[in-house]
Amino acid sequence: MTKRVGILNVTGYAGAELARILYAHPGADLVAVTGRSAAGKRLAEVFPHLWAMDMPVDDALPGVLDIVFSALPHAAAAEQLLPVIESGATVIDLSADFRLKRVEEYEQAYKVTHPAPHLLQRAVFGLPELHREELASCDLIAVPGCHSTGVILALAPLCAAGVIERDVIADTKTGLSGAGRALNLNVHFSEADENVAPYGLDGHRHLAEMTQELGLLAEAPQPAVTFVPHYIPMARGILSTCYARTRPGALSGGRAQIMDMYREFYRDAPFVRVSDAAPGTKHVMGTNYCVVHPSVDLRTGAVVVASALDNLGKGAAGAAVQCMNVRLGLPETAGLQSLALFP
């Protein structure tokens, strides 16, 4: 029996991508969507590419749903989701509100008082590759930020194996849909085209969740992540290049050892593909896959791991549907098997 699903705030790119994926999902029926400014319009007015699934954009969701995806902005999410959880729905939240376990870290990163700190321990971090079991039975899922997913999947096997030193560098390159649909000069076409620039040099909000999740995997001491994201002139995709150093004596088996370690770690992860070639984002565009390519230079001890994913796929809406599948006991890949649109 298909499940009844709703989307809160369908009007951003993650919301639209959720709708697109759910349209072809065999086990879920999208029955209602909301959107603040667009309430009263039809979905196809807001997003012409969704014309075939035309439906009204409402003010509020109906009461009885199995799954509610929330693409509300942070703080707004935490405020509005409590009654939804209490209605019996499982909430899958794409905001940052429930990703961090420690309320102080949230408040420091987002400069707001957390509206519902009591829910933090109840929430599960929505990365099935690390939390599959907990996701199967929870009622509040916090989908990771798109940069976080790329960096965590790139570094998790190393942290879990305890083979790298504490300091790691994460340099990410993101397509501009990651900046959302809100108008801004830095994503105005003429300014963003033919340009690459770092941002968030004073500290990007995703840093805390990367550190939290990698720290859960690592023995003490906690990893210290330096994270610098960059805007590049394309719409979709994140390439994360992560740098670490081997601990003395570790990874002496070189390339073969590191590849084995990654393949073993992701053995049961249908959406992580460990590749022996350098990944490009175009090969995962429109999908829920993340391609990870680890390498080690035994001469210098440098470890470089590159990962590629679609920031709206595995970085947002795809991951949310993958979490839904795990939560509902559906095949983890249901509705997520399409291959990349190339070229």
Add this chain to the structure above:
Amino acid sequence: MTKRVGILNVTGYAGAELARILYAHPGADLVAVTGRSAAGKRLAEVFPHLWAMDMPVDDALPGVLDIVFSALPHAAAAEQLLPVIESGATVIDLSADFRLKRVEEYEQAYKVTHPAPHLLQRAVFGLPELHREELASCDLIAVPGCHSTGVILALAPLCAAGVIERDVIADTKTGLSGAGRALNLNVHFSEADENVAPYGLDGHRHLAEMTQELGLLAEAPQPAVTFVPHYIPMARGILSTCYARTRPGALSGGRAQIMDMYREFYRDAPFVRVSDAAPGTKHVMGTNYCVVHPSVDLRTGAVVVASALDNLGKGAAGAAVQCMNVRLGLPETAGLQSLALFP
């Protein structure tokens, strides 16, 4: 029972897109693919985005197949397809070899002797919107060129209704995957990026097929098409802007009349969407849809019709699968219902 399908020359963009679509098709099994230079490799080596459907690239197809798609270049197609047809398979050819009814036009446009002129009358032009019935029972289907599809779908209702003068202009803007995967300075990234240029000003090969098909719809005299394609810096999509003049007294009902005429003409066409807003190619990226927007200026008598499609979707591989569906008696939309990847 699913049908057994093969692809000749999978190594170009149309071939790869066929493979991608067939991977998710409910009624067809892709059992073998060939590729000239790539024979002996695995499909995923040639196209990493197809890794999930890894299969060998062979020298030749097995003998017993229901459908054979050919993405061979022109002239090569005509030579190699005769035995395939004789084996009992239905051939769906993406080259230009069987699109034109008159061999002289083919030979003038392509500067080669046609290798199999006796097959021309047997072939059906693969545009279900105009030839659905013939496609249902033929064994050789000639998928139109990508520019042709956009222009024919834009102008067909006007030609059929006899409301425009003889001279028409078709100005198309195409993404660069239309130029194929062969290396060439004019699609070298640094030269093509931030550039727009017309090409084929001495006569583009698709002109003859546009004229043939529009002529079949029109009463005498035949339409006279002036056609100029342009390269623009994007990978996928064709926008065709077509210009005509109303015959005296025709279309006096203006916008309402022309919209009605188009909606009626495409009433049974699941992949043509008549829109009252100007179309953009991004709204059909990765799909088999063509959005058509007709307009008329009663003051001047000018008719402008814009159409948008994905050159590898409805302009090539999508259309080929649509033809297969019609031929096999499957729902016309089988395997082709995914929505556009946006943004």
Add this chain to the structure above:
Amino acid sequence: MTKRVGILNVTGYAGAELARILYAHPGADLVAVTGRSAAGKRLAEVFPHLWAMDMPVDDALPGVLDIVFSALPHAAAAEQLLPVIESGATVIDLSADFRLKRVEEYEQAYKVTHPAPHLLQRAVFGLPELHREELASCDLIAVPGCHSTGVILALAPLCAAGVIERDVIADTKTGLSGAGRALNLNVHFSEADENVAPYGLDGHRHLAEMTQELGLLAEAPQPAVTFVPHYIPMARGILSTCYARTRPGALSGGRAQIMDMYREFYRDAPFVRVSDAAPGTKHVMGTNYCVVHPSVDLRTGAVVVASALDNLGKGAAGAAVQCMNVRLGLPETAGLQSLALFP
């Protein structure tokens, strides 16, 4: 002696390009700039690429200037420029306010009451290729719209020679800096990237000025222009493809005749290059050149002329400086000789 020059409203792309060109101009000193929202800032804060010419953005220009460029929006321009003219400066206006001779056409196109209709007859249309002599001695210059320049330069020789029929089509493809620096969803990077779409199908404002100028060249009857602009995913450049039909018996000399006609017409125009190859916008990026490529198909009587220019160069700021040179009696090419940035 270098002339004292000011810019009203430097904060858009045309204003910034004016500043950039004037920085290297041998005969003009940019002494002051204004900008509405940016008043009080430094120019390099608004446009980091202009850091080497850092100067304050003021509220108003000083009183005694030789040349004042206005990049104010339409209607605002007409209101504010009268006192500037009266101060003795020559005004070179990039808005639409003084391009049209007939106030009704302006008011119909721009939906405002013209604030200074008495100035219309005093203004000279800023296309030195057609109005060089009048420009040398006027005090109000109306720089053409970017689409207009491309279309007029493409069609002027044909109109002047009286060799084409009345109806002409102008299909233009423009980079997105043409839409200005104001934020808008249709030039939001993720929406505009990989997209091409027509706009202004209900009538674009530049149509009236094209018709006026081509009409001045043509004998009666006036040309009837159908004009459709398109957005394409690049920052700079306009490619105009213009379609006409030869009058019976005209242009029977074919390609040689039409090339001669164009070369003769533009013999004294240093910035129009008549080319026997199809032009691309990338070859004129950052310059004041317009490349024009005429062609005629004697079999069908179809004439196709393509022109390429930089919408911020010959389409705006470059043309304005060219007009200044003519007005001041400087070499027409002063400060405008740099070659295209390629690739």
Add this chain to the structure above:
Amino acid sequence: MTKRVGILNVTGYAGAELARILYAHPGADLVAVTGRSAAGKRLAEVFPHLWAMDMPVDDALPGVLDIVFSALPHAAAAEQLLPVIESGATVIDLSADFRLKRVEEYEQAYKVTHPAPHLLQRAVFGLPELHREELASCDLIAVPGCHSTGVILALAPLCAAGVIERDVIADTKTGLSGAGRALNLNVHFSEADENVAPYGLDGHRHLAEMTQELGLLAEAPQPAVTFVPHYIPMARGILSTCYARTRPGALSGGRAQIMDMYREFYRDAPFVRVSDAAPGTKHVMGTNYCVVHPSVDLRTGAVVVASALDNLGKGAAGAAVQCMNVRLGLPETAGLQSLALFP
């Protein structure tokens, strides 16, 4: 008196950019150019954007020149330049042949035997910011690789001050003109568009020259650079993000101290702009400027320095002309003062 200048192998992007810059240079006359495959053609046939400086592409340069720029590929350069030097010309070489002091490093990186190792000690590394005095009197100048320039300028002040630990990371993002004009699938438009990917993970050739130059600045031990370049979908520009760690007690003055250190180091460098904002490549497009933005996080000890330059400007042809200026005793900025083309 202007100097007589020639270019060997003008047919690549660096050669064409040299020609473009020299066209407007007040102290140098470009009198001849060569090009292997293009010999016998006109320069404007090979590069239409250079039409205004049309000249023949010859087989060989005339004997008596003051400056010869060589854009020959590596190994070819070393073979052909000896007679040029002996003719009395100063050679400015854009290949890698004379950048490294130790022939073993060259031969290991480039997998060829060095054709003229005796010239290595005579050559000066063409970075005026580090070698201005030696450049003023040498006869063989080795212009650095484009990645090297960005990384060295980003890290030089830190290495010279001895404030960072030995291990540094250089993550660069380059526009695709850096891959040259030779056709290749990875810079085929449809494959490169909307894609970002690392390359050279097994060791990029520029690594040795970065290490050499940073090592000359640093006290022992030598810096150990991990360098990963990435292709991004744009034509021009390199953004280098460099990561290091402060030595204990160093840089305790934080942001103010590091900014002062950089400003002091580059006090006399007209083309290095130390910025307190994150740099974007678009703000230096078409120029010889490099914008450097240093930052330090006192809490973690992480130092991040980002630099932006135009790979064909300061990364190749611009730097070569800057070296010529220094060598000839001209103002260092002669011919190089144009501002960025924006947007």
